[in-house]
Amino acid sequence: xxxxxxxxSTNHTNVGVIIRTTDIEAxxxxxxxxxSYVPKSEWKLSKGKVKNVTEGENTEETKENKKKSxxxxx
Numbered sequence: 001x002x003x004x005x006x007x008x009s010t011n012h013t014n015v016g017v018i019i020r021t022t023d024i025e026a027x028x029x030x031x032x033x034x035x036s037y038v039p040k041s042e043w044k045l046s047k048g049k050v051k052n053v054t055e056g057e058n059t060e061e062t063k064e065n066k067k068k069s070x071x072x073x074x
Contacts, residue, residue: 002026003043004035018046 004026006017013034020043021029029035 003038003040005038007036008034010034018043
């Protein structure tokens, strides 16, 4: 598996998008000049930010649901 980053915009991707793909697919995309290789640590960092945001939203929604359910049960 290789991590690649879009360095030029296309119809399907924006600049800065990082994906993880097979070695063969990564090689063919990098040859086009629209993608470049990046370290796995950069891919992990880009995924970590998204994960934290969704976890925060879920905990807020859960708290609101618990408050509503307590009010209804009384």
